[in-house]
Amino acid sequence: MIRSLLGFALVLFASVSLLEAQGTDPQNTLVIETTKGPIRIKLRPDLAPKHVAQVKQLAKQGFYDGVVFHRVIAGFMAQTGDPTGTGTGGSKLPNLPAEFSSEPFKRGSVGAARTSNPNSANSQFFICFGDGCRQLTGQYTLWGEVIDGMDTVEKIARGEPPPQPDKMQKVYLLADKK
Secondary structure (H helix, E strand, C coil): CHHHHHHHHHHHHHHHHHHHHHHCCHHHEEEEEECCEEEEEEECCCCCHHHHHHHHHHHHHCCCCCEECCEEECCCEEEECCCCCCCCCCCCCCCECCCCCCCCCCCCEEEECCCCCCCCECCCEEEECCHHHHHHCCCCCEEEEEEECHHHHHHCCCECCCCCCCEEEEEEEHHHCC
């Protein structure tokens, strides 16, 4: 009996360790240090390889450092990634083709913001607060999920734009942490 329990405990421990390891792949974990605290995002190249590659490239260039959350709607999402802070800007990199999937948008999902043109995503993205994003499934590219820091996301100042917007102070891949 004790051997069975010990064996079960070892299997359970190994499973938890494997899940933790999968969630913290340093090459596919984006860290956003905000004015409200840190957010860690598991990147999903399995769903959106082109979007993930562009986000990584922009993070490595320091593009996102100092960029505000310019559109934050309670119960829906917090949007950022526009260097002008207006919701109309982007990077100098080319726009991306849509990489829609059937993976459902939910609390903590991270998706590419775009215009009405499905192939217009560039640098802007949003983090979902809750189920209000479900209708975006299959219509917007989902490229990540918050694995730590949803409490931080919840603290981001609301508004379109917020009167005193919060910022992404530093954005980097966990593998590049200095």
